[in-house]
Amino acid sequence: MQAVAERANVSPSTVSLYLRRPEAVAAATGQAITGAIDELGYVPNLVAGGLAAAASRAVSIIVPSVRNAFFAETVAAMQAELGKERLQVMLGHSEYSDREEESLVRTALSWAPSAIVLTGQSHSAGTRKILAAGNTPVVEIWELGGQSIDMTIGFSHDKVGRTAAEYLVGRGRRQLAFLGARMQEDRRANTRAQGFVQEALRLAGLHAEIIGNPARAGVELGALLLGQALERVPDIDGIACSNDHIALGVLFECQRRGISVPGDIAVVGFGDLDFAGSCIPTLTTIRPPGDLIGTEAARVIINHVRGDRSDSHCVIDTGFRLVERQSA
Secondary structure, X not given: OHHHHHHHOOOXXXXXXXXXXXXXXXXXXXXXXXXXXXXXXXXXXXXXXXXXXXXXXXXXXXXXXXXXXXXXXXXXXXXXXXXXXXXXXXXXXXXXXXXXXXXXXXXXXXXXXXXXEEEOOOOOHHHHHHXXXXXXXXXXXXXXXXXXXXXXXXXXXXXXXXXXXHHHHHOOOOXXXXXXXXXXXXXXXXXXHHHHHXXXXXXXXXXXXXXXXXXXXXXXXXXHHHHHHHHHOOOOOEEEEOOHHHHHHHHHHHHHHOOOOOOOOEEEEEOOOHHHHOOXXXXXXXXXXXXXXXXXXXXXXXXXXXXXXXOOOOXXXXXXXXXXXXXX
């Protein structure tokens, strides 16, 4: 750091300030420091800096699965914003296991992170206990309606399920089913399913089936679930899916069986993934604001790092959007 300071013609304390809070240093000075860092190949020792500050420049983000495009969008948005503040991301995935999430939280806390980001509001008693015992800011994302630990940013999955049911019922569909994967583990998908069933009953007195499978969500599983739905509800005419991959499998299987979509069966997905607007027929789906959740989470974390605690215990409802296309 001394060498960087000499090369940039500034004090070591200015270099230190720039590495911790780049916005606090004049633009020209920041450029000089960046140039010196590049020329010298300097890599800041974040562990040493964390020891001095009692908190590292790392943010721990724990998601259920790194394979899930929903969470990838959120993590990418967070990383982009946190990077502007020289905050680094430590990413872990729990595979929808509360026990694994607790293990990841314990490991993250050993690195004295600036914040911990958890997905959802369902955690083990051990996770809640160790987080309550410390003073690390916690941001829970992708879900509202549960018991918050600290800051919460997301939307109601119950409302998502109810919105899908309302949409299908409003289009005259009366024999309904919700198809989903891993709903014993994926509590948010299960909440959507329960909201779907309850809203169908409330709106039209309709019984709606929930057909789940413990396998990982995918196109093949969607085809399998449609087959099971047709066996249980032979005259089914409306389907909501726990995600767009399941919905795509339903569309493919309908084509194989000669079932018209939406003529015979209307299909609603969840996620608005890249293929939703280009598959045939295009997929009516519900879009969660994964990028907005990420940028909002980064914003409250950055505020805390800067000493602004006004967002403590905040609840931010990002909402969601129904995207109408051809499948329903």
